[in-house]
Amino acid sequence: MTTYVYRDAAGLAETARWALYADSLVCAAAVAIALVQGPWALLYGDLAAAFGIVQLVTAVGSLILFLLWFYRANANVRAMGADGLTGSPGLSVAWFFIPIVFLFMPFVVMRDTWKASASPRDWQGQPTAPLIGFWWAAMLATHLAASFSFRLWLSGDYDVVEAVGVLDLISHSAGILANLLSVALMMRIQRLQVSPAHLSETFR
Amino acid sequence: MATSTIDGTVEEAVLRRRRPKMSVYDRILFRLDDGSTRTWAKAVVMNDVADLLTPGTRGRFYTFSAIDHRGISGVRTDDGREAFGFGRVNEYAGLGVFISMTLLVILQMSLLDGVSVWALVLAVLGLPLFLLYRQTRLDAEKAFKADAGFRPAARAA
Numbered sequence: 001m002t003t004y005v006y007r008d009a010a011g012l013a014e015t016a017r018w019a020l021y022a023d024s025l026v027c028a029a030a031v032a033i034a035l036v037q038g039p040w041a042l043l044y045g046d047l048a049a050a051f052g053i054v055q056l057v058t059a060v061g062s063l064i065l066f067l068l069w070f071y072r073a074n075a076n077v078r079a080m081g082a083d084g085l086t087g088s089p090g091l092s093v094a095w096f097f098i099p100i101v102f103l104f105m106p107f108v109v110m111r112d113t114w115k116a117s118a119s120p121r122d123w124q125g126q127p128t129a130p131l132i133g134f135w136w137a138a139m140l141a142t143h144l145a146a147s148f149s150f151r152l153w154l155s156g157d158y159d160v161v162e163a164v165g166v167l168d169l170i171s172h173s174a175g176i177l178a179n180l181l182s183v184a185l186m187m188r189i190q191r192l193q194v195s196p197a198h199l200s201e202t203f204r
Numbered sequence: 205m206a207t208s209t210i211d212g213t214v215e216e217a218v219l220r221r222r223r224p225k226m227s228v229y230d231r232i233l234f235r236l237d238d239g240s241t242r243t244w245a246k247a248v249v250m251n252d253v254a255d256l257l258t259p260g261t262r263g264r265f266y267t268f269s270a271i272d273h274r275g276i277s278g279v280r281t282d283d284g285r286e287a288f289g290f291g292r293v294n295e296y297a298g299l300g301v302f303i304s305m306t307l308l309v310i311l312q313m314s315l316l317d318g319v320s321v322w323a324l325v326l327a328v329l330g331l332p333l334f335l336l337y338r339q340t341r342l343d344a345e346k347a348f349k350a351d352a353g354f355r356p357a358a359r360a361a
Contacts, residue, residue, distance in 0.1 A: 099325045125243030
């Protein structure tokens with residue numbers, strides 16, 4: 001049986017928080033450009049390539065930092081004494097990338113991490129926070145809209161540009177919401193987690 | 205994926221539904237000897253084991269979790285009764301998906317030009333699903349057998 005060591009994730013959470021804010025800002029700029037100049041601006045405008053690179057960097061960067069924090073948070077609840085959790089911290093992150101399974105497992109592992117942070121020894125009896133459902137709905141909307149948009153864009157037809165623009169607008173708007181909900185979720189879990197050295201008997 | 209044991213007393217067992225071979229509980233609440241509680245939510249239990257999960261039953265309870273699927277695979281009570289059971293539906297489902305989708309992909313490759321992405325993804329997912337549930341079952345069996353002959357201490361008078 002693997003033994004997990006509690007490591008404070010406050011610094012990681014803070015870094016991920018600013019990365020998510022940066023990505024939200026870029027998404028907001030994308031929404032503003034699309035609304036002012038039309039959906040074509042982000043696809044074929046003068047700044048399309050440069051803006052695309054900035055978007056890619058902030059999106060991937062914030063996702064990596066968020067998942068690094070989540071790995072640590074999931075390992076910490078195990079160190080705090082939670083048992084019966086699904087898989088390992090590594091698998092909890094891997095679920096985000098496995099086809100089909102990514103539609104529901106990230107919600108499950110995030111829900112369980114929240115519950116186990118609130119009460120490590122009896123986490124299954126904890127209620128599910130509605131914030132997790134809203135977070136996952138926003139994440140799914142963001143990624144599904146982006147995925148459909150990308151597939152349409154790959155088709156190369158000129159008459160789908162408007163649909164691609166609308167889907168991008170939905171993806172960016174939902175992305176801002178998803179990022180802000182990710183920050184809220186991360187900060188709430190951070191506040192709930194306590195080093196095992198400081199866990200009182202009543203908390204257990 | 206994960207097996208563990210709980211030593212304590214069943215305080216509450218809220219049954220959601222009972223089928224011919226297995227029962228699903230909304231929650232099973234255990235009171236541990238130190239006074240703390242442990243809840244096992246949405247627990248799947250084979251009926252041989254479920255029959256012993258009545259409030260007041262004291263003993264060692266063998267738990268498992270695999271993906272979002274949790275349950276009690278065995279119990280040894282302080283009065284000497286014991287039962288073990290582990291459903292294999294998900295294990296067979298994973299194997300079935302893997303075999304059928306692999307055959308479909310092979311047929312598509314040999315008879316048609318293209319391959320269905322969905323069939324390919326399901327074939328790739330079916331195998332780990334089968335292996336994961338199989339391993340969890342083997343771990344649960346091993347944990348229960350390792351304790352053979354164990355008799356939980358009776359409740360203090």
